[in-house]
Amino acid sequence: MAGEGSSKKETVNPKAIIHQRFGDKARYNIEEVQDNSSNGCPGLVIPQKGPCLYRCNLELPEFSIVSDVFKRKKDAMQSAAEKALEKLSDPPVEDASDQLVSRLSYLFSNEFYSICHPLSGHIRAALQRAGSLNGFVPISVMPIFDSKISNLCKSIKPETDSKPLEVMSIIRDASTRLSEPVLVSNEFMSLKRTTPYPPEVLESIEVDFDQKTYVNVLRIPYLVEKVVEPLTLDVSANTYYMDAIARELGAADASMVSLSRCIGKSSSETRLYSHAPNSYKWNKEDFEDKSYLNARASYLSGQDVYGDAILATIGYLWKSCDLFLEDVYPRTYYRLLMNKVPTGIYKLSREAVLAAELPPKFGTRSNWRGLFPRDILCTFCRQHRLPEPVFSLIVTKDAPEETSRCEVKIFSKSQNLILHCYPRESFKKQSDAIQNACSRILSLLNDYFKKLNMPREGLTLTPCRNGLDLDFYPEHISKELNLFSLVCKNLLAIDDDTKQSNGVDDIPSYNIQGPDSEVFASNGCIVCVCYSAFLVNEGEKELLEKNDEFEFELGTEAVIPELEVVVGQMGVGQSARFKAKLPSLELIFAANGDPARVSSLLSSRGCSLEYSTTLLRVTEPLEDRMEKALFSPSLSKQRVNYAVQHIKESGATFLVDFGCGSGSLLDSLLDYPTSLESIIGVDISVKALARAAKTLHSKLSTNSTNPVQSSRLKSALLLDGSITTFDSRLYDCDIGTCLEVIEHMPEDQATQFGNVVLSSFCPKILIVSTPNYEYNVILQKSTTQTQEDDEDKNSAKPCKFRNFDHKFEWTREQFQVWASDLAGKHNYSVGFSGVGGAEGVEPGFASQIAVFKRGFELTEGGDLAVVPYDVVWDWRSTDE
Template identity: 30%
Template sequence: MVLSYKPLAEHFRAAVQRKGSRFGQVPAIVLTVLDGKITSQCKAIDLLAEKNPAYAAALVCRAAAACPSLRLSDDGLWIGRSDPFSPELVTKLLTDRENRVESVASGNGDEMHNLETTCSQFNRAFRFEAVYIPAYVKEELRTISLTALPDVYYLDTIANALGLQDTGQVFMSRQIGKAPDGSRLFWGARERLPVVKFPDVELLEQFEPSKIYRDICSQDGPMEALRNTGGRISRNERASFLVGHAIDGDAILATVGSTWTSDGRCIYDNFTLSCFHRLMLGRNPWGAYKLSRRSLLVADLPKVYTCRAHWQGASPKSLLADFCHQHRLSEAQYTCNDTQESCNSTAGGHSLEIGHTKGLMSMNNNGISKQGNPGSSKQGPFQCKVRVGSAGNKAPTYFQSDGFFRSRNDAIQSAALNALLSYGRWSGTGCLCSYFQNQDCCKSNGDFLGSNPQDSTVYKSDESSGQSEFLSFRVIAEEDTLGDRPPPGSMVFVSYTVNLIDEGSCCNGDNSSDMLLIHDLESQSDFKFELGVGAVIGQIDACVSQATVGQTLQFCLPVEALGVLFAASSELGENRQGLVLEYTVKLLKFEEAMEERIESSHFAPPLSKQRIEFARTMINALEAKTLVDLGCGSGSLLEALLREPNTLEYMIGIDISRKALIRGAKSLSASLAKQNAAHSIQSITLYEGSISAMDLRLRSPDLATCIEVVEHMDPEPLRKLGKSILGKLVPKVWLVSTPNIEYNPVIRGLEWDPESNSLNKPGPTVFPELTDSKKLMDMETQNLRNHDHRFEWTRAEFREWASLLASQYGYQVRFAGVGGDGEDDDNSPGFATQIAVFAHNGVVFPTFCQEAGVSKCDGSDSVPTATEVEMTDKRLETEQDPVSQLKELWQWTSPAHPAAIL
């Protein structure tokens, strides 16, 4: 007994109409795929039946052979009744068939909706389009037109299109997910089905699961597993990737047949190339994210997860769940651990240098644990690990979040994103190259490393040649009043339009409508993304980072990925040479990161400018010639120093983020092109690398700065920072700034309460809805100024950390700050930004460091004991030094001076 007659009605009607030995028989694959009850029973017998339709059909045929009321064809591809059909049943099936044809041909508008067929009034034939997928990957996909005649079984039509003599050899997949209802893949089966023996299951070699469905997480990826055909029919890689199991020979993707909702009628619908490409893109994390944002030509899967408020589109966790389901991987399992567990496993002893993790735990204790259970994993910060199972018998794969997060959900999403980015790598191989060439192109061109011999700028890159190209864009319109330029990390709002035009018209700047081949290929009027995390293609990111609010810019890109273009529009013709994409982007507005917004609204000038002015004053007071900016980001300090007179001659910036450095190179190049005579800089160099493992080539600069960096560091790199800077770089003076968590309540508009231990503890009149300790705890976990801060120190914690480093490496330390009154007592929150100035023994502190508001290390501070210092020194002696090889990314040299570093 079948579960439902409706999906099988068309096939039973064809069975009683068929002449000869096939009368009354139905293809075995039809019963296997279309009946839910049979499908469930096959899966219960062997899970391989879900992955391999041929094996499922073999199970059905094996059961049919043992059933006296059924008979099996000699080739094992057809199943029929042993007893002949009664004339009444035959008459009823044929009558239902005539009613079905009449219903489709003369139905009302609701019944004809979604059919999109062309009906000939003379022969009542329905034509519908399908996608033909050749097995040979170099042969292009194409649409074919199929004709559904009232007297012709639709599987006969598909068999003829595939070049098959026997309709029983036409295999079909289950319905394709996220495709129009009734969409299936059809392909030609082998001459015989697999051999099934009970109780043991034995398969012919060509159907062995290890041959046709290797682990998708394997090093070679699924496409490598599908290429080895052993000299048999060529494997159809594109079709195999789409349905998740091996497909041999050519295939057809069509929307045709009976469904649960068609009431036994056979429906036909056009299946376009556009729909096919979207399905293919949706099976890759990169493409699935683009589809979720409805932006195939602009959006990109971000490389970093910052916080829930900044993420747009489908979440990484949901994307990973869909990916695992599509490729038959076990459900992802997430495991989170809080900071205390991690710190206990890596720290130990009393020394802050053992983990500057003690400082991180202090943040935890001050921010949360004094209100709750110090060991509770609900308090965070959290680090997450995700386990993704294997489709085969191999070990599962693990992925970890990027450091610690104050929110458990953010840690989970970060781990899921790292898994997605890893799985996205293999999708650019084999038959899928045409879909993901644009991804690689956008990544490389987004770096925008180039050379301009006129300004003596040298760009270093060992990547592909595409990464040496310089993006050229032009301003085509701007408002009367322009706004500011968006800083990295801000949320930007843009409107954009993508047109397909002739390459010559783009180069000539001809924007006439006559030159547009396709207008509005893709457009959005209010598109939001986070700047600097890879949420859009590199060209858009660089373009917007150089724009000011109100400007409209335009640039062109070559047509690189035909799959993406077809997915965006089905109007493209066969001749695509000499065509380019014209992007028109307008920056509507931007929102700065929370930290900048809060500080800018509370201080004038903003704290960021006050910190830069403090560093500039220090440079001039020391008469420093060489500066190393540690964690320089996009080079805001270096760029500011070009605009103001100072004593510097050589500037070096170091950061771990390549994208931030590239933005900095662009900004510095633009500033240097203005020929500003305020500076005496001879050379500027940007290095890519970690500041926790310093390069000895940069040893002994006059001044090193570390402005608002340490609070972004995880415990392990932070633990190594002191030895890297004071032990290896050995600057004459090191300037370190970091937020003062005790000032946060003032910034948030609350009154200072010394009894609250510097924490924002609102009373009932401020947040009346926070009535229980859990809600208060959740609010306090968000007490830091920026979602990306791993911690923030109190004044006592910061001084303890700095004093220990100074004692270990023979430095003196003084403390200062900017923002606020700076009163250094228990009745005042102190400075908003606290600063430590380390000076090597023998170096005289600048005069302004002796003024009021600047304190030095004395007996009242938490200075480490001699025992603590000795224990730390012994541990540092036995610890293996990290080896650093900073990568020179960009260099500018004054034409009047030869290049020199320090």
């Protein structure tokens, strides 16, 4: 019998009534409303501070209605539904409680038994249960496998969405009102049709008692220190698979098993099964003791799971009456975990768990591989049951050209603001503005996940601001996110002390094999490699991951550092083997499907990760392709020749390359006879400096390899630091070079560099080159246009920058104004020239160059104690 007061009908909310009447034909369109009540200037929009306001437009087949303005979206939707009901002249539809009774009656009818439906599969399987359980269907499966029952229960009591025990109670009470008797078992929380099915229905069940069916599943213990354990379940046709799961969980029968929503793809039957409390026998509060909370299962499902859990892919589908099942391995579990963090989502999209890394910034379609930042961000929100991100484009038309910025907001389920990104950087393409904003958010989320692995006292949850363009309120994120620190201790953890930052010693040792094709990759090139990753221990090997064609852009940190360093030294067709730092166990198990073998190797000491890779092909960056199409020798070679000529004429012995990158200029200089005795390169990219160290070291370590420079050069030094910060080791050099560097920094930082280098470093000569923006029209016409270019070829829009990473590109006038102002301010003279093109011929040189010459003698040696740069590589001649 139903409990006291159970016959009292709950009030059905207006939105539920509209849904019952119109179904999917009722469309709710939410509009964000700006509160400009304090704005007295027509046409001027003042950004609203505080919570957003919302208005809802409800479209019905017969008419549409607009709600009042509310702080919450759900209130606006209910208001629109209420107004629509007032306008409708027909009486309300049938009460949800009555509909639930009708639905249950249909589920136990002969007609429903004969169709292929997930719930009818459970009913047929229940008829194979032995003893007193024969025919009983667990109430817990009904709202899971029949969406109509689930929606009706929510209409009756909306808060039941997160309370499965109350859903079961609603269904049990509704079953007592059925006209055709259904037996309700309070002990087992199950339902059974009291009248037998017709013989022809029962005869349709054909069971082969000799055929055995097994499926691999995982046990996820609630104690985090216990490992995830593979199991095998017997789910033969003469058994009910829910009973097999119940036995593994120590439950009395299937009715005591709680099911989660689908995990991963919504079309999947991958679910978590756990021991459910029985509200009629147990004290729910006693059972749900936090000490029994299963952090791993709760994090995966987004629901509170207590006690041990079973992760399985098994169930009945719509189009087949047979039981669907797939094996679940530890690899499945760890990939499900990875798919909930931004870096993991990117790795899985590249199908390169052990090789790929989420790039720190977005480029363009030509160089970004894998899911785009926006797709990754949307996937992240879906995985954490958050609303879709809200994108707002701000278009500026008063500039020389139309540009766009993108603001992004992420809200919690209760519409609390979690994150607001409002970057100031503008883009000519709206898609680039969106992708760059999403990339910035992903970087923040990655940093936040890493902090979750810190001790609680080191984790700050107060609002933070990153670069004045992003506000973050992590306390509003779903509580499941806070379980990450217990579940994925090593998935994103990075030990700053073990990063590759110590130069040559941290470069992986490798042996390049194969003939030298003289086709090498440089930063910006798209390289394609094949690779295999092995777990190695005392001669034993286990393949973890293999990829026959894997593309990435060199220099964008889109792969592990070791792979990027090695590929940067290889020629097309060459192969190499190298060892890398052992990754986290989560990543190893996510890549490999044989946990027993991997665990055996990992249990022994001395285990390491070994890669073998072959460089298949190299595609040069667009900038290089443009330059090579017009210039011979290449523009970069012409810049080196220009610098060498000035070195020879000046008799310089001490050179500093500001922004040396991977050392292409320094490497090229060693091939010319000059007076140089000491060279220093400085850059902010440790990875680029590591590549430069490897190249220079191999060239300088043996005199016979470079007889031109080996007899004169005495020292070479690579330093990690910002060229806008003074370091006394670079003071008073004979000549400084800064070739194609300043355009990679914001314009104000380029001016800051000019001020610092001329006032503090004080080189005798400084050579600065940068692209001439006016020349781009010639360069871009010289290369094959992409489809994107073809769409814009008839437009009057200005040319694109030569490289996606360029923050600006100056015209000749802009560059000369910048250089002349600096020279006059710091007592330098400046002359202008260039390479690529001819002087006096429009539109000038492809690379414009300014040569600064010091107009004063230094009287003091400067502060020699200022050495903020870190030494990455230090080479001394054996003669020294």
